Amino acid sequence: SVQKCGRIGYFLSGDYTQGAKIKDTIFRNCKAIACGKNAPRYNDWVVGFDISENPNLENIKFIDCIARENWESGFHAETRSDQKEVFFVRCISENNGQKPTASFGHGFILHGNVYMDNCISRNNFATGNNLNLGNGLVIYNGNDIVVKNCLFENNSGRGIRLVGIN
Numbered sequence: 001s002v003q004k005c006g007r008i009g010y011f012l013s014g015d016y017t018q019g020a021k022i023k024d025t026i027f028r029n030c031k032a033i034a035c036g037k038n039a040p041r042y043n044d045w046v047v048g049f050d051i052s053e054n055p056n057l058e059n060i061k062f063i064d065c066i067a068r069e070n071w072e073s074g075f076h077a078e079t080r081s082d083q084k085e086v087f088f089v090r091c092i093s094e095n096n097g098q099k100p101t102a103s104f105g106h107g108f109i110l111h112g113n114v115y116m117d118n119c120i121s122r123n124n125f126a127t128g129n130n131l132n133l134g135n136g137l138v139i140y141n142g143n144d145i146v147v148k149n150c151l152f153e154n155n156s157g158r159g160i161r162l163v164g165i166n
Contacts, residue, residue: 001031006041009033009048009070014055016081023058027065036071037098046071047104048096052111057083067093073106074124079140083112090118097125097134097156105134107155113144125156135161 002009009032014020027049036046048067051060057077065088067074074093077083088108097105107121116137126133136152139145141164152159 001033002035003031003033004038005035006039006046007035008046008050009035009067011050011053012055012057013050013053016054016056020055021058022055022060025059026061026063028063029065030062031066031068032070032074033066034069034098037069041071044099047073047076048093049075051075051086052077052081052083054078054081056081057086057112059085061087061089062091063089065091068095069098070096071099072097072102073104073109074121075108075110076104076106077109077111079111086110086112086114088114088116088119092120093124094120095123100127102126103133105156106138107136107152109138110142111140112142114139114142115146116148116150118149120151121155122151122153123155132161133157135159137161138163140164
């Protein structure tokens with residue numbers, strides 16, 4: 001578990017333009033709690049799980065993981081890289097967007113091919129009256145998306161937001 005740190009809880013990084021790829025990795029029973037919530041923090045964009053800052057991903061699994069009370073989003077993926085076969089099973093993302101002026105505050109913001117089963121995203125928040133922020137789940141540019149038996153409730157934005165989906 002990572003709790004009350006001033007940095008991102010779990011950080012998968014690499015340069016996709018140089019062929020960086022993270023594959024065949026399982027995160028089981030991992031918790032990111034209150035990451036960035038208390039100062040000092042290393043920057044203003046601290047999330048619980050930064051699952052893809054820039055590397056390509058393939059066959060990554062998050063099983064029984066929790067992101068709770070993080071500064072910005074709970075589970076976060078940038079859209080610049082290629083992401084295939086990213087799985088979330090029984091994961092919970094709640095009460096994220098603790099930053100008073102949270103710019104994202106999503107439970108899950110993902111990209112690419114995503115499979116979610118029995119996940120919960122609730123009480124995530126972003127500042128302002130903008131339905132593009134504080135969503136339970138956001139997926140950009142995805143193919144082969146499966147979301148089943150999941151609950152998205154009481155988020156400040158939409159329950160589910162899909163953008164550029166084929």
